[in-house]
Amino acid sequence: MPTTQPKPNYISAQGLAALQARYDALFHGERPKVVETVSWAAGNGDRSENGDYIYGKRRLREIDREVRHLSRRIKQAEVIDPAAHPDKSRIFFGATVELADGDDNRRTVTLVGDDEADAGAGRIGWNSPLAGALRGASVGDLRTVRLPAGPKEWEVMAIGY
Incomplete structure (x- = not known):
């Protein structure tokens, strides 16, 4: 085995x-x-x-x-050193992302390791549902996150490293 x-x-x-x-x-x-x-x-x-x-x-x-x-x-x-990532136009580990929902409510999150996650401080774990939906996205992309209350759509407004 x-x-x-x-x-x-x-x-x-x-x-x-x-x-x-x-x-x-x-x-x-x-x-x-x-x-x-x-x-x-x-x-x-x-x-x-x-x-x-x-x-x-x-x-x-x-x-x-x-x-x-x-x-x-x-x-x-x-x-992982986020600054060393070659493609800074897409969301990968360490990215700080500004998101907007359908009502133009803005939220900024940073994708970090699961051991570093602190949702109250805007640091979400790499394996969280939101981080999973955002991986590989670019500015302007729409991503849907499946939540217990139902799906929620977010638009990527800005990406920083």
């Missing part, structure tokens, strides 16, 4: 640095402190009613789970 390669995790250099900083903060900062607390609490006797021990073990599992997730995402990371 052939093994499937994991999808690359497209990300900007800043996004990768943020993932690595979070990994380091958890693995080298918070985790050793929690391990120390759990070790101290375990030495106090009865663990069944020891809040420091119970909370510490739970927090340690949460940290380990997040560290494993971050480790996988960092390993799969493929850093």
Whole structure:
């Protein structure tokens, strides 16, 4: 049975640095402190009613789970430099796009890695429905996005990198 390669995790250099900083903060900062607390609490006797021990073990599992997730995402990371893209007239990773809907409501979004997405700040993940609909579009193109409330059409007004 052939093994499937994991999808690359497209990300900007800043996004990768943020993932690595979070990994380091958890693995080298918070985790050793929690391990120390759990070790101290375990030495106090009865663990069944020891809040420091119970909370510490739970927090340690949460940290380990997040560290494993971050480790996988960092390993799969493929850093993309949007400025190096040869065709700046089309929408690809890193593009900042001004959109207008049928009522001429404007919205500006930047296509970023899924780990960098923050819809409130206008950064949408590369694998989101809107980003998928916009990929490869040029100024003036109409793109339809399938949303739970129904399809919505957007016109590409401007593209920047």
